[in-house]
Amino acid sequence: MLSRTAESFFWIGRFIERAEYTARFVNVHYHLLTEIATREDQANIWTRYLEDTGELEAYTELYGEMLTRPMMEFVTLCRENPNSLTNLIAAARNNARGIQDQLSSEVWHFMNDFYLNLKGKTELELWADTHDLLGHVRNTCYTLDGVMGSTMVHDEGWNFYRLGKNIERGGRTARLIDIPVLSDPSTEPRRISEYHQCLAALKSASAFEAYRKFYSAQLVPKKIVQFLLFHNKFPRSVRFTTTQTTKLVERVAGGTRRPETRQAIRLAGALAADLEFGSLEEVYSTGLSQFLAQVLEQLDQLSNMVAQAFFRTSGYSTTSQSQSQAV
Amino acid sequence: MKSLFDSYQMKSGFDEMFEPAGVPRRHYRRLVERLRNFPQKDLELKRRQADQAFLRQGITFTVYGDPQQTEKIFPFDLMPRIIPDTEWRIIEEGIRQRVRALNMFLVDLYGDQRILDDKIVPRELIESSVHFQKDLVGFCPPKGVFIHVAGVDLVRNHEGQYFVLEDNLRTPSGVSYVLENRLVMKQLFPNLFDDMRVRPVDQYPTQLLENLKGLAPVGKENPMVVLLTPGVFNSAYFEHSFLSLQMGIQMVEGRDLVVESDKVYMKTTQGLEQVDVIYRRVDDSFLDPEVFREDSLLGVPGLVRAYRAGNVALANGIGNGIADDKAVYTFVPKMIDYYLTEKPILQNVPTYMCGIPEDRTYVLEHLGSLVVKAVAESGGYGMLMGPSSTKDEQEEFRRKIEASPRSYIAQPVVSLSHHPCVVDGGEKLRLVGRHVDLRPFVLWGDDITLSLGGLTRVALKEGSLVVNSSQGGGSKDTWVLEGDE
Numbered sequence: 001m002l003s004r005t006a007e008s009f010f011w012i013g014r015f016i017e018r019a020e021y022t023a024r025f026v027n028v029h030y031h032l033l034t035e036i037a038t039r040e041d042q043a044n045i046w047t048r049y050l051e052d053t054g055e056l057e058a059y060t061e062l063y064g065e066m067l068t069r070p071m072m073e074f075v076t077l078c079r080e081n082p083n084s085l086t087n088l089i090a091a092a093r094n095n096a097r098g099i100q101d102q103l104s105s106e107v108w109h110f111m112n113d114f115y116l117n118l119k120g121k122t123e124l125e126l127w128a129d130t131h132d133l134l135g136h137v138r139n140t141c142y143t144l145d146g147v148m149g150s151t152m153v154h155d156e157g158w159n160f161y162r163l164g165k166n167i168e169r170g171g172r173t174a175r176l177i178d179i180p181v182l183s184d185p186s187t188e189p190r191r192i193s194e195y196h197q198c199l200a201a202l203k204s205a206s207a208f209e210a211y212r213k214f215y216s217a218q219l220v221p222k223k224i225v226q227f228l229l230f231h232n233k234f235p236r237s238v239r240f241t242t243t244q245t246t247k248l249v250e251r252v253a254g255g256t257r258r259p260e261t262r263q264a265i266r267l268a269g270a271l272a273a274d275l276e277f278g279s280l281e282e283v284y285s286t287g288l289s290q291f292l293a294q295v296l297e298q299l300d301q302l303s304n305m306v307a308q309a310f311f312r313t314s315g316y317s318t319t320s321q322s323q324s325q326a327v
Numbered sequence: 328m329k330s331l332f333d334s335y336q337m338k339s340g341f342d343e344m345f346e347p348a349g350v351p352r353r354h355y356r357r358l359v360e361r362l363r364n365f366p367q368k369d370l371e372l373k374r375r376q377a378d379q380a381f382l383r384q385g386i387t388f389t390v391y392g393d394p395q396q397t398e399k400i401f402p403f404d405l406m407p408r409i410i411p412d413t414e415w416r417i418i419e420e421g422i423r424q425r426v427r428a429l430n431m432f433l434v435d436l437y438g439d440q441r442i443l444d445d446k447i448v449p450r451e452l453i454e455s456s457v458h459f460q461k462d463l464v465g466f467c468p469p470k471g472v473f474i475h476v477a478g479v480d481l482v483r484n485h486e487g488q489y490f491v492l493e494d495n496l497r498t499p500s501g502v503s504y505v506l507e508n509r510l511v512m513k514q515l516f517p518n519l520f521d522d523m524r525v526r527p528v529d530q531y532p533t534q535l536l537e538n539l540k541g542l543a544p545v546g547k548e549n550p551m552v553v554l555l556t557p558g559v560f561n562s563a564y565f566e567h568s569f570l571s572l573q574m575g576i577q578m579v580e581g582r583d584l585v586v587e588s589d590k591v592y593m594k595t596t597q598g599l600e601q602v603d604v605i606y607r608r609v610d611d612s613f614l615d616p617e618v619f620r621e622d623s624l625l626g627v628p629g630l631v632r633a634y635r636a637g638n639v640a641l642a643n644g645i646g647n648g649i650a651d652d653k654a655v656y657t658f659v660p661k662m663i664d665y666y667l668t669e670k671p672i673l674q675n676v677p678t679y680m681c682g683i684p685e686d687r688t689y690v691l692e693h694l695g696s697l698v699v700k701a702v703a704e705s706g707g708y709g710m711l712m713g714p715s716s717t718k719d720e721q722e723e724f725r726r727k728i729e730a731s732p733r734s735y736i737a738q739p740v741v742s743l744s745h746h747p748c749v750v751d752g753g754e755k756l757r758l759v760g761r762h763v764d765l766r767p768f769v770l771w772g773d774d775i776t777l778s779l780g781g782l783t784r785v786a787l788k789e790g791s792l793v794v795n796s797s798q799g800g801g802s803k804d805t806w807v808l809e810g811d812e
Binding site for chain 2: 001002003004006094097098100101105108109112113116156160252254256310311
């Protein structure tokens with residue numbers, strides 16, 4: 001497969017997954033916040049989110065004060081924010097357009113529809129039916145995954161798409177756990193706002209229902225971390241994604257064992273092992289935040305190594321522009 | 328009930344569908360009969376469905392010079408154009424003859440140059456053209472074929488006689504619309520096709536692929552054939568991806584290819600893979616920065632070396648531009664006589680060459696009634712439509728012609744034939760006459776084959792004679808019948 005094609009598949013996976021998490025996060029938090037949170041609580045939550053995704057500076061420059069409405073416009077429809085929903089879907093669709101000959105026509109039509117539909121949305125429509133719009137984006141991302149899975153050959157392109165998706169997903173879930181209310185294993189949420197934050201973390205990973213099946217409805221920070229970080233069957237736990245990532249890297253490497261390929265396999269394997277054999281004791285003795293920072297750092301290294309191994313085939317320099325990688 | 332055709336007004340000039348007396352021509356009779364009682368509101372619905380189908384599939388082109396990079400759909404007109412068998416045979420023969428002569432001309436120009444020595448075509452005309460690739464003189468492409476794909480533009484005058492307007496031997500586009508128009512038309516109006524014996528158009532990609540495979544260097548069992556596109560910002564990008572998909576070949580951009588030891592490779596996730604045949608949709612001047620434009624990012628450094636070494640085949644060949652140059656066009660009838668000793672089956676539109684003093688004087692005196700075209704431009708850019716031009720525009724062209732006479736030609740306005748088209752008419756859809764042309768697509772493999780029909784382009788603006796997509800043109804499905812009615 002052409003390196004450029006592989007790279008596009010990879011980024012379609014990442015962009016769509018990023019859009020899905022963004023839509024879900026904003027939807028969940030907006031609706032929880034409307035009930036009880038003070039303006040200050042709200043500002044804190046949004047600020048932490050934008051810090052995590054590295055977009056706080058861009059927001060402040062554009063809008064100044066942290067308020068719920070401009071913040072939501074910033075992450076959904078804002079043209080100046082490369083990671084707004086509109087721009088993420090446009091970026092995914094542009095990648096798809098460049099490899100149209102490699103996609104099933106169902107996938108291409110679906111993505112094009114998605115893009116055309118979202119492109120025309122205005123702030124007015126966002127506020128008229130916030131839940132509907134964000135829910136639509138999230139559901140369309142789910143559906144797209146299904147259209148790809150059921151109409152495309154499960155060959156290299158599919159594997160690169162899934163690799164991008166899993167790397168993005170692992171990183172996004174890790175960021176969701178990195179909140180103060182979860183960082184002390186001995187606490188139990190007492191204030192209603194703490195309770196809400198626990199709930200929001202789970203719901204943002206669409207994990208609340210799954211969590212309940214294992215631990216009943218009681219929200220215990222330790223158990224939430226255990227679930228989102230280490231669960232071996234829940235598809236959005238960090239561990240689950242790293243296991244997938246390892247398999248996918250080995251699969252796309254095929255028979256070739258160039259140094260860069262070997263390095264990519266090694267990085268993926270090391271990260272997966274850390275999560276497979278890691279324990280809560282270890283996490284809390286390191287500190288939750290530091291532990292997650294390490295995971296994110298490893299994901300970054302892996303992503304770069306995948307790019308070196310497969311997208312910039314060695315032996316010559318490449319002219320291909322790297323995509324917006326701000327995460 | 329009022330019929331769609333009741334309000335249709337015949338104009339002066341040749342009407343494709345109706346005879347001057349207002350009765351449908353023989354090959355249109357059944358279509359008119361079937362559409363006569365077609366309900367207005369259904370027609371509106373069909374039109375919305377058609378637009379939706381094109382937009383959704385991304386069958387769009389990019390407008391150059393538009394900072395928004397807007398993607399537009401190429402408007403589709405619901406009323407099909409019909410060509411009876413007898414008429415089609417003449418077109419087919421005429422185009423085959425013409426393309427054969429043009430290819431012989433290219434072989435000759437890049438070989439012995441007999442036609443220049445015999446002074447049939449002036450040497451100065453050729454050597455002063457930017458489209459003539461001097462470096463390639465002495466090089467003959469595989470099997471002596473330069474023209475693998477051509478799109479010949481035909482128009483009809485007030486008597487319905489066909490004329491050739493342009494030959495388009497470089498990277499002609501539009502064939503994807505031929506296939507897509509038919510597909511959409513069959514989805515929208517399945518009943519209309521009943522018993523009409525419309526010849527299918529969909530063998531084109533298969534034929535093209537077979538021809539491309541035939542170009543591979545000898546001994547290649549399973550040649551690697553790719554389509555080279557300038558990328559998503561090219562106005563014909565949809566067509567590039569469409570054809571790649573139809574043929575099941577890899578679409579590549581310049582940056583995906585690399586030349587090592589005069590061989591072309593594509594960069595894959597598993598390393599380098601050799602490429603044998605390139606169906607290139609990138610113009611000569613952007614193809615190889617080592618030879619042509621140094622600033623080209625669309626091309627592949629070293630590609631021409633690999634081509635000359637015989638390690639990769641290109642379709643079309645390099646240097647075709649000299650044969651579809653608007654000034655060289657004038658000599659095609661002479662080429663047909665010179666190489667084939669035949670009489671041209673299809674005529675040229677009379678052309679004045681501003682490089683020739685007598686012609687120039689005539690052109691400058693008649694700017695208001697001629698069409699002036701820049702030799703180097705295509706796609707409807709750089710044109711003066713005399714009858715609809717302002718005095719200022721005429722003055723501007725006068726200055727341009729005087730400054731660089733060789734760069735301009737002029738032709739009398741051919742009062743193109745018109746065809747009924749469905750357009751918005753205030754509250755509801757109306758049927759009105761609009762000018763049309765016809766671009767059949769030609770493929771050269773073991774034999775010369777034509778797409779059955781081709782692309783009918785429509786000048787959707789009232790009175791306009793310009794059918795290019797970039798200038799507000801649209802297209803319609805084109806039917807070649809098995810018989811004559």
